[in-house]
Every structure is written in C-alpha cells, then in structure tokens.
Amino acid sequence: MKIGTNYIRNGQYEFAVWAPSPGTVSLKIVSPYKKVIPMCRVHREYWKTTIDDLAQNISYYYRLDDVKDRPDPASHYQPEGVHGPSHVVNHSFNWEDDHWKDISLADMVIYELHVGTFTQNGTFDEIIPRLDELKNLGINALEIMPVAQFPGERNWGYDGVHPYAVQNSYGGPTGFKRFINECHKKGIAIILDVVYNHLGPEGNYLRDFGPYFTDKYKTPWGDAINFDDTHSHEVRNFFIENAIHWFRHYHVDALRLDAIHAIFDMGEKHFLSELSERVEEFSQKQGRKYHLIAESDLNDSRIVIPREFLGYGIDGIWCDDFHHSLHTLLTGENRGYYLDFGKVAHMAKSMKEGFVYSGEYSEFRKKNHGNSSKDVPAKQMVVFSQNHDQIGNRMLGERLSVLVSFEALKLASGIVLLSPYIPLLFMGEEYGENAPFLYFVSHSDCALIEMVREGRKKEFGEFKWQGEPPDPQDAETFLKSKINWNKRMGGNHKVLLNFYKNLITLRKTNPALSYPDKKSxxxxxxxxxxxxxxxxxxxxxxxxxxxxxxxxxxxxxxxxxxxxxxxxxxxxxxxxxxxxxxxxxxxxxxxxxxxxxxxxxxxxxxxxxxx
Missing domain, CATH: 2.60.40.1180 (Golgi alpha-mannosidase II)
Structure with missing residues (x-):
C-alpha cells in the first residue's frame, strides 16, 4: 500500500494515510488556498482522497476527529519544520545518471559524513564542490548520516520524526537529488543512513494516527516500533515503503539500517527478512541491485545469512569488534565496552573472521555473546577505525588524531584499508582532522533539552570520564564539530592525506588486495x-x-x-x-x-x- 502523496497523472494526486485511531480524517489544505476535504476510509483503516489539477506548492495537514491538525506521517517535505504543515513534492527531476552503474559492496571504499558539519553552511549543495577531492582520494561511496526531518537545524539525524522528508535546512528534496545526481555523474554511490528502530521525541505525532509503537519493548531512545503486535502489518508497510521511497525517488544506492538490535520482532517472519525480500523484488523490477547494510551490536551472522537458509538476507553488516580491537590496542582504553578487548589476539581474530566474540563470555555484558562469522564473506563486513558513534559518543568527541600519535594514525589506516573487508572512513579522518565530533541538538522544548543533557551524562558513567560534557543544545557545540577542510593542504595533514591516497590506490590496483576475501x-x-x-x-x-x-x-x-x-x-x-x-x-x-x-x-x- 502506497502512503503519503502519490502522483497519478495529469496533475492528479492521491493522498493516503493509515490512521486507525481517529474516527474521521480530513485533508486540510492551508496554502496557497484554504480548504478541508473529507477523506474516505478504505480497507485496513487507510484513509484516502484524490485531488485533480493540484496547484503547485500545496501545504497541508491531516485533521483528525475535526480537532487535531497534524503533519502527514509520510510527508515528503516539512519546509517549516517538524510541527509545520506538510508540503506536496513533485518528484520530477532532470536526472543525468541514466548511465550510472551501481557499485558492488565488494568494491566500495566508503566515506561517512554528516551534512551539517561537513561544510560551513551545512548543505547538500556545499558538498558538491568537494566531490572531486573525495574522488581523487579514491572514495567511491558516500554514507550520509540521516537526513529525515528532525527538530531544529542541528542534529545528528537520529531524532528524525518524518522518515520520508528530507531535512529542510540541508536543502530539502531538490537539494538532495541535485547532490546525488552529481555524485553519480562522478562515479560515487550513495548510502543513506535510515532509522527504523525508533523516532525522535519532538514533533512525533504518530501516536495520534495509530499504534506505531509498542510498550512490549524498550529501546535506549524511547518506545520501540510496533513490528509484531496488533496492527503491525501496516506499521511494517510504513517502513518498507520508506526504503523503496529513497530508492525510487532519490536514486539512493544503499541504505544503512541504524541499530537493528533495537528492532524487536518476535513474529513468524522478522521485519528485516520482509524488508530484504521487498528490496530484492524492487531491485529485480528496476534491473539493478539496491543494497541494505545493517548496524548491529549482536554479533549475529543470521543478519546476513540468505533467507533460504533462515537468515534475514541483509547484504552487509558493520563489524564493531574490529573497531574495538583496534581502538584498545592503539589507546590502551579499557572501560565500558572496551573492557572486553585489548589483546593482539582479538585483533588477529577479527582479521581472520570478523566477530571477536562468537559465543565467548563477555565481561562487559556479563554473558556469552555472539555467534561465529567464519562463514560470512568478507565482502559483507564493513570495518573502520573511526565513525560517528565511536567519536561522538565520547564525552569530548575526540577523534583518534587527538588520542594517538601520527605513527599510530598511519598504522590504523593500514589495518583498515589492507584488511580483507569493506573499509569505511569518517569525514576528516583521511587528513587527521582534530576538531571533535560532539553530540548536538536544537530542540525547542525546555524539559526535553534538560532530559537530553542528563541522558548524555548518564551514558558516560560507565567510561568514568571526568568533567562536564559539552551542552548538546548550545550552538557552539555544533560549530566546534565542523571539519576544517583546508587543513588537508599542509604539514602532517597533507602527508597523511597522501598516505591514504596511496593505500587506497594499492587496495584497488593490487590483485591480492582488490577483492575482499578471508579464505585466501x-x-x-x-x-x-x-x-x-x-x-x-x-x-x-x-x-x-x-x-x-x-x-x-x-x-x-x-x-x-x-x-x-x-x-x-x-x-x-x-x-x-x-x-x-x-x-x-x-x-x-x-x-x-x-x-x-x-x-x-x-x-x-x-x-x-x-x-
């Protein structure tokens, strides 16, 4: 079932929303004219209406029970923010990537970036002039941290509440398409980070429409998504359609699924299995492969095992154990989840297999953890020495460049880029950026802001870091996190950049390095x-x-x-x-x-x- 606004033909649009909770639903157009149009209830509590000759730049709400005006849960654009009206998007665009050939996971060199801190003004358009530099470095895939509409203008993106809408302050739908179009013209694939385990707290109106959430489970960030309880079929449809939305309308090449360990589903067919099945069907219809890459702390090889062998059929998975093994050897840190690492044998096992904990006892978790990844192909595992989580979830957001020597930075780059896995770099890593990457928000609710501040302090407790963490709400925290692109022009920064270029070139051109393979x-x-x-x-x-x-x-x-x-x-x-x-x-x-x-x-x- 398609939801949101869908173009039919000749200026005709269909509006569809799943809303079992209210007794009536109307479409309330607020601009450029005002009109309230009753919607019809159809099967499974969907409400629909069709409008002919729809004028451009239509803004609207859904009116529930003739009382509440709410943005569309599947809004494609929120130009006035999470609380404002939804905006109809005409998805016609002059795409110039007809000859684009998708890049296999095995061939990817991934570069993760946050749109808001990658450039001075934090927009898609400002990234485009830097694409040639990234291409010259050897990058052929950009992983973009979440762009789904979040409250305010400063956020990592994991507080998004409109999963279908592109963040207005980044450049909205047109800016995102323009950016992806230029990436494809330069031979760079796009991986988009999406969040299917929770929604942010501010501007989250889904409860007014129906049981999108369940109290059976809890995530660290709030109520879990309802993937296995009453009405879960339509909730699953909401998120599966979201995945297809990014592939169809934005030409995204892959999705990185955030924290799937917080996607709870005890039903007969796991949501991830259904998602991979639907994406595979879409890929076959389009005649090209669209990828799914999961982030998980479960060390569960079932995630990437094919569905016919009772796995979920996800194409790739992040390997946190590789990072933890490397980080502890370089820094000597041994608190929090680093307690389980620190031996050379851990790093060696990760180089051989991927997961370090494949059923062994974890002192940090106080239980046996994980299963074997011996048989998981190397081309399905993503490894890194740094990423947004591992930097940003430190109290002071320190990168490796601040924690270790210049020689150790080169060592870290070598073990990642020469490993038999898919390498991922975090923005600025290639030249030793030393600006922090801190956690930042721009909420409007004072009580929520205080909760975020206290929550961050509690998170840092297990690491026993001393001092006061930077205020996430303070704009200065965000500004300190912007990278200093021009540092790459001189000193050790320039040397390190050339070192990364050399390593990536060797990885791509040396036959023994160019294909991820653990067995050889x-x-x-x-x-x-x-x-x-x-x-x-x-x-x-x-x-x-x-x-x-x-x-x-x-x-x-x-x-x-x-x-x-x-x-x-x-x-x-x-x-x-x-x-x-x-x-x-x-x-x-x-x-x-x-x-x-x-x-x-x-x-x-x-x-x-x-x-």
Missing part, C-alpha cells in the same frame, strides 16, 4: 611483541604485511612467508614523515628484521606456486 589469507600474531602478520593472495599475486602495535621497535623472523618479497609500502619511511625504516627493500624467508614501533610494512610478489 593467513593471519599470525605474537602477543608479547604485539605483532600481527597477514598474508593474502589471489591467482597471480601475494602480499604480506606486518603490523607492529608495540610502541617500541621489535625484532622478528616472519613465519608465514616463503621465498623472496619486495617492499612496496612502509609507514615508517621518511617520505611519510616517519622516523625512518630498518626494513630491507627485499625480504627473504627466514631473515630477521627490525620493525619500527607503531608502524606497518607491505611486501608483494608475483605468486610462484599454488597455496
């Missing part, structure tokens, strides 16, 4: 020395790399190589502002070498024999 690899680790060695291969080439997480230099004899190897990248070289390398340009098996502290080296050779 061997991983070895030395706990005391804090060394991880990895060998990867394909039909014609082999690569071998050593990562030293020790702050001091280490002598080793590599144990997983044979024959002669040629050095192609060493993070400690002076060309990368390193202290200088001790490593030979040509390495023979059985040879003792010295590797600098917090550095890595990559060797290469043509494959000489079958492995």
């Amino acid at each position: 690899s061997i991983v070895d680790s030395l706990e005391r020395e804090k060394i991880i060695s990895m060998r990867r291969w394909n039909v014609s080439h082999e690569v071998f790399f050593i990562f030293n997480f020790n702050c001091s230099e280490v002598k080793i004899v590599p144990s997983i190589i044979e024959g002669k190897w040629n050095k192609i990248l060493d993070s400690s070289e002076k060309i990368w502002n390193g202290p200088g390398s001790f490593l030979p340009d040509e390495l023979n098996s059985g040879e003792e070498i010295i590797i600098r502290g917090q550095s890595f080296v990559l060797y290469n050779r043509k494959k000489l024999c079958a492995v």
Whole structure:
C-alpha cells in the first residue's frame, strides 16, 4: 500500500494515510488556498482522497476527529519544520545518471559524513564542490548520516520524526537529488543512513494516527516500533515503503539500517527478512541491485545469512569488534565496552573472521555473546577505525588524531584499508582532522533539552570520564564539530592525506588486495611483541604485511612467508614523515628484521606456486 502523496497523472494526486485511531480524517489544505476535504476510509483503516489539477506548492495537514491538525506521517517535505504543515513534492527531476552503474559492496571504499558539519553552511549543495577531492582520494561511496526531518537545524539525524522528508535546512528534496545526481555523474554511490528502530521525541505525532509503537519493548531512545503486535502489518508497510521511497525517488544506492538490535520482532517472519525480500523484488523490477547494510551490536551472522537458509538476507553488516580491537590496542582504553578487548589476539581474530566474540563470555555484558562469522564473506563486513558513534559518543568527541600519535594514525589506516573487508572512513579522518565530533541538538522544548543533557551524562558513567560534557543544545557545540577542510593542504595533514591516497590506490590496483576475501589469507600474531602478520593472495599475486602495535621497535623472523618479497609500502619511511625504516627493500624467508614501533610494512610478489 502506497502512503503519503502519490502522483497519478495529469496533475492528479492521491493522498493516503493509515490512521486507525481517529474516527474521521480530513485533508486540510492551508496554502496557497484554504480548504478541508473529507477523506474516505478504505480497507485496513487507510484513509484516502484524490485531488485533480493540484496547484503547485500545496501545504497541508491531516485533521483528525475535526480537532487535531497534524503533519502527514509520510510527508515528503516539512519546509517549516517538524510541527509545520506538510508540503506536496513533485518528484520530477532532470536526472543525468541514466548511465550510472551501481557499485558492488565488494568494491566500495566508503566515506561517512554528516551534512551539517561537513561544510560551513551545512548543505547538500556545499558538498558538491568537494566531490572531486573525495574522488581523487579514491572514495567511491558516500554514507550520509540521516537526513529525515528532525527538530531544529542541528542534529545528528537520529531524532528524525518524518522518515520520508528530507531535512529542510540541508536543502530539502531538490537539494538532495541535485547532490546525488552529481555524485553519480562522478562515479560515487550513495548510502543513506535510515532509522527504523525508533523516532525522535519532538514533533512525533504518530501516536495520534495509530499504534506505531509498542510498550512490549524498550529501546535506549524511547518506545520501540510496533513490528509484531496488533496492527503491525501496516506499521511494517510504513517502513518498507520508506526504503523503496529513497530508492525510487532519490536514486539512493544503499541504505544503512541504524541499530537493528533495537528492532524487536518476535513474529513468524522478522521485519528485516520482509524488508530484504521487498528490496530484492524492487531491485529485480528496476534491473539493478539496491543494497541494505545493517548496524548491529549482536554479533549475529543470521543478519546476513540468505533467507533460504533462515537468515534475514541483509547484504552487509558493520563489524564493531574490529573497531574495538583496534581502538584498545592503539589507546590502551579499557572501560565500558572496551573492557572486553585489548589483546593482539582479538585483533588477529577479527582479521581472520570478523566477530571477536562468537559465543565467548563477555565481561562487559556479563554473558556469552555472539555467534561465529567464519562463514560470512568478507565482502559483507564493513570495518573502520573511526565513525560517528565511536567519536561522538565520547564525552569530548575526540577523534583518534587527538588520542594517538601520527605513527599510530598511519598504522590504523593500514589495518583498515589492507584488511580483507569493506573499509569505511569518517569525514576528516583521511587528513587527521582534530576538531571533535560532539553530540548536538536544537530542540525547542525546555524539559526535553534538560532530559537530553542528563541522558548524555548518564551514558558516560560507565567510561568514568571526568568533567562536564559539552551542552548538546548550545550552538557552539555544533560549530566546534565542523571539519576544517583546508587543513588537508599542509604539514602532517597533507602527508597523511597522501598516505591514504596511496593505500587506497594499492587496495584497488593490487590483485591480492582488490577483492575482499578471508579464505585466501593467513593471519599470525605474537602477543608479547604485539605483532600481527597477514598474508593474502589471489591467482597471480601475494602480499604480506606486518603490523607492529608495540610502541617500541621489535625484532622478528616472519613465519608465514616463503621465498623472496619486495617492499612496496612502509609507514615508517621518511617520505611519510616517519622516523625512518630498518626494513630491507627485499625480504627473504627466514631473515630477521627490525620493525619500527607503531608502524606497518607491505611486501608483494608475483605468486610462484599454488597455496
């Protein structure tokens, strides 16, 4: 069932809303003229009406029981914010991406960004001039943090209350289309972050229409979405249609599903399974693949297992364990969920399998956690050294560039980009941005603002960080989070940027690195020395790399190589502002070498024999 406003033909629009709670529903047009039109109740508590020759720039509410005026739950645009009237959108657009060829997940190098802090004015149009730089870096997929309409002008996006509407302060529907059109022209795919586990508190009027929420479950952010209780069929339809909406009207290539561990569904067919099925059907009709990527802290391989094998059939999944293993080795932090990590063996296991916790006891959770990801293809796992959550959910929003040395930043970039998984960078990471990424909001309700402030303080308790967190409501908190794009032009920032470019080029052009594959690899680790060695291969080439997480230099004899190897990248070289390398340009098996502290080296050779 299509909902919201849908163009039929010859200026004719249908308005459809699911509203089992009110006794009557009317369409109240408020601009450019005023008119109230009764709607007809049809099957399953949907209300509909059709208008011929609809004038442009129509603004409207739904009037419930002749008393309440509410925005459309499936509004496509809220130019006056979350409390204002909804706006009819004509989705005709001069798309220039007819020849666009979608990029497979296996080939993606993803760059996550927040529209509001990526540029000075925080709009889609301001990102466009930076696309060439990102393309030159080697980025071919942009992951955009949520753009669904949220209250005010400052927000991460996870407080959205109009899942179908594009944030007005970012540039609205036309600005988003213009941005995606330019990305596709430059060969860059778009991944949009969507939130199907909760809605924000301010401007959330869905309860006036029907039982969109359930009190059977609770999320950390409020009532859970009703995916398995009475009336859940229409709630599921609301969110599935939302996914199709982004693919159909905006040419989005993939959706990143936020925190699916907070999507509760004990029904016979899980919502995620139905969603992946519907997206697959849509893909087949369109003759191209649309992707779904999940964020989850469950370590549950069922998420990406195909539906025919009783999985959910999601295309990809974020791997938090990779980040936690890397972060603890680099920083030494061991509080909160970092309590479960800190050994080189954890990082080595993540490099081999993905999930570190695959049924083992978790001290942080006080229970056994996860299941095995051994059989999950590497092309389905997304890894990173930083992202919006892992930075922004720190009290002071510190990036790695503030927490660790320059040598450690290069080490982090190497293990992510040379891993057998899909790499993701967070905006500014590529040049060592040191501005924080803080949590910010711009609510209008004083009680809610205070609740947000207290909630943030409580979140930080388990990490035992000292001091007062920045005020999320203060505009200065938002302004401090804007990246400083011009820093990439000089000093260590420029060196690091070139280092990232070099790594991404190697990843794309070296046959042994260019395809995510766990099976064509061997991983070895030395706990005391804090060394991880990895060998990867394909039909014609082999690569071998050593990562030293020790702050001091280490002598080793590599144990997983044979024959002669040629050095192609060493993070400690002076060309990368390193202290200088001790490593030979040509390495023979059985040879003792010295590797600098917090550095890595990559060797290469043509494959000489079958492995």
